[in-house]
Amino acid sequence: MADISLAVRGGEQKGFPVGTTAEAALKELLTSKERKRTVAVRVNGTAMDLATPLATDADLEPVTVDSEEGLALLRHSTAHLMAHAVVDLFGAEVRVAIGPAVADGFYYDFDLAESFSPDDLERIEARMQEIAAGNAPFVRTTMARDEAIRLFDQKGQPYKVELLRELDADTVSLYQVGDFVDLCRGPHLPHAGWLKAVKLTRLAGAYWRGDEKRPMLQRIYGTAFYDAKELKKYLQQLEEARKRDHRKLGKELELFTIQEQVGPGLILWQPKGALLRKLIEDYWKDEHYRHDYELLYTPHIAKIDLWKTSGHLDFYGENMFSSIDIEEVRYQLKPMNCPFHIGIYKSRKRSYREFPVRWCELGTVYRFEKTGALHGLMRVRGFTQDDAHIFCRPDQLEEEIFNILDLNLHILQTFGFAEYDVYLSTRPEKYVGSDEHWEAATEALKLALEKKGLAYEIDPGEGVFYGPKIDIKIRDVLGRAWQCSTIQVDFNLPERFEISYTGEDGREHQPIMIHRALMGSLERFFGVLIEHYAGAFPLWLAPVQARILNITDAQLGYVDQVYRELRAAGIRVEKDDRNEKLNYKIREAQLAKVPYMLIVGDNEMAAGQVTVRLRDGKNLEPMTVAGLVEWLRVESAASMGAAAVAG
RNA sequence: GCCGGCGUAGCUCAGGGGUAGAGCAACUGAUUCGUAAUCAGUAGGUCGCGGGUUCAAAUCCCAUCGCCGGCUCCA
Numbered sequence: 001m002a003d004i005s006l007a008v009r010g011g012e013q014k015g016f017p018v019g020t021t022a023e024a025a026l027k028e029l030l031t032s033k034e035r036k037r038t039v040a041v042r043v044n045g046t047a048m049d050l051a052t053p054l055a056t057d058a059d060l061e062p063v064t065v066d067s068e069e070g071l072a073l074l075r076h077s078t079a080h081l082m083a084h085a086v087v088d089l090f091g092a093e094v095r096v097a098i099g100p101a102v103a104d105g106f107y108y109d110f111d112l113a114e115s116f117s118p119d120d121l122e123r124i125e126a127r128m129q130e131i132a133a134g135n136a137p138f139v140r141t142t143m144a145r146d147e148a149i150r151l152f153d154q155k156g157q158p159y160k161v162e163l164l165r166e167l168d169a170d171t172v173s174l175y176q177v178g179d180f181v182d183l184c185r186g187p188h189l190p191h192a193g194w195l196k197a198v199k200l201t202r203l204a205g206a207y208w209r210g211d212e213k214r215p216m217l218q219r220i221y222g223t224a225f226y227d228a229k230e231l232k233k234y235l236q237q238l239e240e241a242r243k244r245d246h247r248k249l250g251k252e253l254e255l256f257t258i259q260e261q262v263g264p265g266l267i268l269w270q271p272k273g274a275l276l277r278k279l280i281e282d283y284w285k286d287e288h289y290r291h292d293y294e295l296l297y298t299p300h301i302a303k304i305d306l307w308k309t310s311g312h313l314d315f316y317g318e319n320m321f322s323s324i325d326i327e328e329v330r331y332q333l334k335p336m337n338c339p340f341h342i343g344i345y346k347s348r349k350r351s352y353r354e355f356p357v358r359w360c361e362l363g364t365v366y367r368f369e370k371t372g373a374l375h376g377l378m379r380v381r382g383f384t385q386d387d388a389h390i391f392c393r394p395d396q397l398e399e400e401i402f403n404i405l406d407l408n409l410h411i412l413q414t415f416g417f418a419e420y421d422v423y424l425s426t427r428p429e430k431y432v433g434s435d436e437h438w439e440a441a442t443e444a445l446k447l448a449l450e451k452k453g454l455a456y457e458i459d460p461g462e463g464v465f466y467g468p469k470i471d472i473k474i475r476d477v478l479g480r481a482w483q484c485s486t487i488q489v490d491f492n493l494p495e496r497f498e499i500s501y502t503g504e505d506g507r508e509h510q511p512i513m514i515h516r517a518l519m520g521s522l523e524r525f526f527g528v529l530i531e532h533y534a535g536a537f538p539l540w541l542a543p544v545q546a547r548i549l550n551i552t553d554a555q556l557g558y559v560d561q562v563y564r565e566l567r568a569a570g571i572r573v574e575k576d577d578r579n580e581k582l583n584y585k586i587r588e589a590q591l592a593k594v595p596y597m598l599i600v601g602d603n604e605m606a607a608g609q610v611t612v613r614l615r616d617g618k619n620l621e622p623m624t625v626a627g628l629v630e631w632l633r634v635e636s637a638a639s640m641g642a643a644a645v646a647g
Numbered sequence: 648g649c650c651g652g653c654g655u656a657g658c659u660c661a662g663g664g665g666u667a668g669a670g671c672a673a674c675u676g677a678u679u680c681g682u683a684a685u686c687a688g689u690a691g692g693u694c695g696c697g698g699g700u701u702c703a704a705a706u707c708c709c710a711u712c713g714c715c716g717g718c719u720c721c722a
Contacts, residue, residue, distance in 0.1 A: 107717095115650080115651060116651080117651085117652085118651090118652075201716095202716055202717070203650090203651060203652080203716075203717080204650075204651075204716060204717030204718070205649065205650025205651060205716095205717060205718060206650080206717065206718045206719095207649075207650090207718055207719075210718070210719070211718095211719090212648080212649070212718080212719060216649060216650045216718080217650085217718090218650070218651080219650090219717070219718080221716090221717080247714095247715095251658080252658085258714095260695080260712075260713050260714085264712095264713070264714085319720085319721090365722085367721090367722085369720080369721085370648050370649090370719075370720075371648075371713085372648065372649070372650095372717085372718080372719080373648090373719075373720060373721080374714095375715095378722090379720090379721075379722085380722090383722065384722095385722065386722095387722095483721075483722070484722075485722095486722075517722065519722085520722040521722040522722095523722085524722055525722090549681095549682090551679080551680065551681055552679045552680060552681095553679060554679075579678080579679070579680095580680090580684090580685085581678095581679090581680055581681090581684085581685060582680070582681050582682060583680090583681090583682070583683060583684070583685095584683085584684055584685080585682095585683095586681095586682050586683055587682095587683035587684055588683085588684085589683090590683055591683080597682080599681070599682070601681055602681095603681090611681085611682090613682060617682080617683085619682075
């Protein structure tokens with residue numbers, strides 16, 4: 001007797017008795033191969049356990065182990081398993097908070113008097129394996145919310161009680177695995193036997209519900225995969241990321257240093273890093289000149305009144321260093337460049353005829369960051385923005401945004417970044433400016449993005465209070481996303497500084513102001529570049545493009561000659577004329593990631609040539625210095641926009 | 648700022664109450680060498696800084712600075 005009819009993904013319908021579980025139904029609707037990869041099911045679009053009894057006609061969509069959703073499910077279930085292990089090992093006084101799946105794995109937050117040690121992770125992991133080995137099922141039950149509150153209150157689980165009190169539902173679901181019961185919406189895996197490839201990765205503190213005023217909990221992060229090989233691959237990737245860590249490479253390659261005596265978050269650029277920065281800056285300035293920008297320079301401090309007028313003191317005060325008294329006048333170290341650019345705007349009357357005005361500056365700003373937030377070059381207290389401000393009429397906004405996007409992508413591509421995540425942030429709850437302005441500007445941003453052919457996501461309400469913005473995150477060779485570019489429309493500063501231009505009609509109008517940074521900060525961008533290329537920079541960016549290695553002292557004079565000729569031709573060259581074996585010199589040049597090694601022995605000296613060894617170990621045919629200069633010129637240009645290599 | 652971990656030679660790290668160690672780098676000398684480390688010697692440290700406990704502290708305790716993993720924030 002068939003009471004309900006079920007189908008998979010709109011396929012052929014089949015009849016089943018009411019109360020048939022999804023699992024039983026899928027047994028008949030799927031091939032056994034598909035069934036084995038299925039860990040949950042979407043019933044009319046809603047994710048559910050396989051054990052769910054079905055009461056109505058439905059369309060079923062299997063959730064499989066090879067899907068994103070299936071992986072998240074595994075990790076979520078693993079979080080429960082971990083909580084189980086923690087309670088087993090640390091006793092019922094452990095208070096459990098929440099344990100979701102996140103991007104690379106999962107975490108669970110706990111509250112207990114003693115603190116976890118790194119060794120505990122291994123113990124917990126071992127206990128998890130024991131529980132999983134028993135193939136304990138995940139069992140779902142439902143009960144009235146009030147009953148659940150009583151239950152968790154009785155168990156001494158205040159975080160669960162708090163969550164339950166805020167839930168807007170009469171009945172709630174609980175899941176039990178082994179003898180651990182947790183409040184959870186589900187769904188979960190059928191049983192813990194799936195949870196084999198698990199690794200607990202790190203310990204961390206985390207505020208309850210991310211709120212600084214709430215208790216600090218202990219968070220355990222971990223990850224899980226269906227396949228042990230996948231886990232191994234993931235751990236290898238972590239290892240690869242560690243090898244590329246810009247702080248490690250920055251030290252090894254002598255690119256930058258941070259000294260305790262100087263201060264946290266303040267970067268000292270060593271000669272090689274400084275040279276690389278000069279190359280970036282020169283390129284940046286050239287491109288901006290080509291795109292009709294004009295370059296500005298502005299000071300590092302200004303009277304505090306400027307920051308009162310701009311509103312930074314009120315809205316950005318907690319990110320600013322405290323002010324400095326100079327002859328009884330208070331001055332403020334700048335956290336942004338915009339007020340200075342406005343100062344230049346105000347230096348004379350402006351006409352619509354000169355619009356759009358495009359002013360750029362590599363402006364060094366200082367922002368107060370909490371010590372705990374600092375991180376190598378990625379998060380610092382003093383940094384240089386590749387800033388620009390564009391003043392234009394409302395009707396020019398869309399085209400200007402388009403131009404910015406165009407320049408932006410061109411520059412990012414030249415540095416080898418071809419993948420982006422683009423976000424458009426719209427009006428937040430608290431904002432300045434009229435609704436019409438917001439709407440028009442947001443529309444202009446959208447149109448420009450679409451015209452540029454960029455796929456983007458909308459972040460509703462995530463705009464800054466003064467206007468909508470576009471953020472671009474670049475993806476590095478390991479697939480990690482980094483916030484760099486930001487393009488922001490500003491309705492606020494033109495108003496506050498009362499800037500205007502004379503329009504066609506002879507009247508004064510308020511210009512639209514756009515802030516934008518493409519690389520974001522030179523420091524962070526440099527950090528991302530280091531990790532992207534693993535320190536092996538493309539030829540056009542390599543601080544040292546070539547190093548001359550002689551075989552014996554007999555070639556010292558020739559080494560000098562080649563060195564001088566290459567320098568004169570503008571090649572960034574070094575010489576290693578130490579009395580060491582060639583093997584030794586090659587090894588050092590290799591570790592220094594120098595792209596070209598120029599080997600010079602008696603043969604080369606006699607022929608007036610150099611033998612060229614590349615960073616990948618291959619050799620080129622011997623060539624003359626003039627030939628090499630031409631070769632490097634071509635290769636250097638070709639290396640702009642070249643992709644980085646992973647692994 | 649908060650939770651946890653860690654600060655020993657320029658770098659990577661050992662030593663965990665009883666005379667500060669190794670490798671690499673540096674320096675000196677020998678060697679003159681063809682595609683990822685030649686050999687020998689020399690020098691180098693108030694064990695992050697400040698208190699305390701102890702006959703005795705790199706080691707134990709407290710405080711502080713810095714770094715690391717997160718939370719929060721963002722270029």
